[in-house]
Amino acid sequence: MSKYVASIPLGDIDRIRIYINSGKLPLRQIVAQEAPDLAITGNFWLYGSYQPTCPIKVDGKVLATDAYHYPALIWDTGPDISMGIVPPGGACGKMNYIANSAGLYQGKPETMYCNPDVRGRRGRTGWGFCGGALAFIAFPDGSDGMEPEELRDYVQGLGWSDCIMGDGGRKVNYYNRSTGDMVQGRDPSQNLILVYKRKRAPSEPDDSDKEDKPMSTKYTVCLDPGHGPDTVNGSPDGSYKEREFTWDMYTRIRPLLERHGVNVICTRTEDTKPSLTARCEVSNRAGADLFVSLHSNAEGGSGWGTARGLLVYTSSGPMTAKRNVAATAIVNRAHEAEVLLHGSGVAHQIEYTVLAKTDAPAVLIEYGFHTNMEDVDLLKNSSYRDKLAEATAMGVCDFLGIAWAVESGGDDTDTPAADWAAEAWQKAKSNGVMDGTRPTDPITRQELAVVLNRLNLI
Numbered sequence: 505m506s507k508y509v510a511s512i513p514l515g516d517i518d519r520i521r522i523y524i525n526s527g528k529l530p531l532r533q534i535v536a537q538e539a540p541d542l543a544i545t546g547n548f549w550l551y552g553s554y555q556p557t558c559p560i561k562v563d564g565k566v567l568a569t570d571a572y573h574y575p576a577l578i579w580d581t582g583p584d585i586s587m588g589i590v591p592p593g594g595a596c597g598k599m600n601y602i603a604n605s606a607g608l609y610q611g612k613p614e615t616m617y618c619n620p621d622v623r624g625r626r627g628r629t630g631w632g633f634c635g636g637a638l639a640f641i642a643f644p645d646g647s648d649g650m651e652p653e654e655l656r657d658y659v660q661g662l663g664w665s666d667c668i669m670g671d672g673g674r675k676v677n678y679y680n681r682s683t684g685d686m687v688q689g690r691d692p693s694q695n696l697i698l699v700y701k702r703k704r705a706p707s708e709p710d711d712s713d714k715e716d717k718p719m720s721t722k723y724t725v726c727l728d729p730g731h732g733p734d735t736v737n738g739s740p741d742g743s744y745k746e747r748e749f750t751w752d753m754y755t756r757i758r759p760l761l762e763r764h765g766v767n768v769i770c771t772r773t774e775d776t777k778p779s780l781t782a783r784c785e786v787s788n789r790a791g792a793d794l795f796v797s798l799h800s801n802a803e804g805g806s807g808w809g810t811a812r813g814l815l816v817y818t819s820s821g822p823m824t825a826k827r828n829v830a831a832t833a834i835v836n837r838a839h840e841a842e843v844l845l846h847g848s849g850v851a852h853q854i855e856y857t858v859l860a861k862t863d864a865p866a867v868l869i870e871y872g873f874h875t876n877m878e879d880v881d882l883l884k885n886s887s888y889r890d891k892l893a894e895a896t897a898m899g900v901c902d903f904l905g906i907a908w909a910v911e912s913g914g915d916d917t918d919t920p921a922a923d924w925a926a927e928a929w930q931k932a933k934s935n936g937v938m939d940g941t942r943p944t945d946p947i948t949r950q951e952l953a954v955v956l957n958r959l960n961l962i
């Protein structure tokens with residue numbers, strides 16, 4: 505039976521919000537954009553109008569009411585969340601509530617009111633309380649489908665005191681950052697509950713990106729040369745094999761990092777191909793500070809394609825998360841080295857195992873497309889590989905706060921700003937308006953948008 509259950513103590517909650525999915529976005533995209541710790545389908549909505557049908561209030565605005573009393577999740581910001589009753593008309597002192605078909609209220613089973621069209625044994629979601637903690641459950645569609653009452657009885661068996669059945673059927677959308685679970689329904693949810701956990705103090709253990717280490721501690725970076733001996737990925741003309749490239753890149757990056765005092769570990773040997781989960785375990789056991797997976801990209805289809813450039817994947821936003829700080833550092837160094845980027849150079853993919861199941865901040869670098877003739881010529885070139893390896897190691901050192909030591913009198917790429925701009929440049933860096941790299945480069949339109957946004961001008 506595939507089911508997904510989560511419970512979050514109220515003390516761990518920073519905030520809870522209802523996300524109105526007016527763009528009809530798939531869950532993966534919502535997670536990438538909004539970066540919640542947990543997301544789950546909200547309440548019923550009408551196919552025709554795309555409007556919710558049960559009581560819901562979002563940030564002080566009532567979006568739907570009904571003529572009955574509804575048990576609901578009710579809160580102002582999130583840590584204060586409780587089960588309560590929303591009266592007919594929806595008047596309620598709190599900023600947010602969400603109701604649907606209630607199954608349990610204060611330990612007692614409720615008669616579950618729902619229309620025949622939402623009955624049947626189908627995928628279900630539920631939200632409520634168990635042992636005083638906020639609790640969530642999701643059953644995907646398929647053989648494990650349930651009638652509403654079966655869901656109620658099931659969670660009562662788990663010890664839940666309160667349960668509201670959310671929307672289900674083809675709209676079971678559920679994500680849990682700490683377990684890496686992502687269940688995406690065939691249809692989007694019109695609204696979702698997003699939970700954000702409290703940021704932990706540095707002294708507390710952290711279950712996501714690691715906290716800063718004291719300067720005296722040696723950093724450990726786990727390099728993951730993608731694939732292995734029997735992997736066939738390569739260029740359409742057979743002149744390039746991804747598995748050889750990834751191993752070769754590992755052998756080039758490793759000494760650069762070690763020269764800077766970094767302890768480097770590797771997920772495999774040249775002649776082995778461990779599972780993706782096993783690769784994560786190597787990193788997790790070592791308590792790595794950063795996980796870097798090395799790959800080259802492929803466009804769909806069997807022949808040559810047009811897609812080009814370097815792209816670094818992380819599991820999800822926000823861009824201030826350590827994994828994205830690391831990805832941005834690597835991309836900036838690659839850009840400085842005049843490596844062509846694919847799009848902005850950073851993208852998110854929550855479903856990559858090595859990004860989701862690593863404890864350390866994790867990035868996956870696609871150095872270029874081996875399905876593109878120009879890219880593959882570069883990827884086969886030894887001095888280009890050196891350039892990629894150096895940009896990677898420099899970005900990793902930037903992320904770890906290690907000053908890059910030029911080996912033999914080469915150029916220092918970290919050019920200071922010109923005198924006339926020095927003061928403004930310093931201000932922009934120290935206020936976080938700009939990241940302090942590439943002082944003399946032209947600015948792209950998306951970089952300009954980010955700057956305007958940081959200045960609250962848009």
Ligand SMILES: [Zn+2]
Nearest residue numbers: 730746799800
């Ligand atoms: Zn690959």
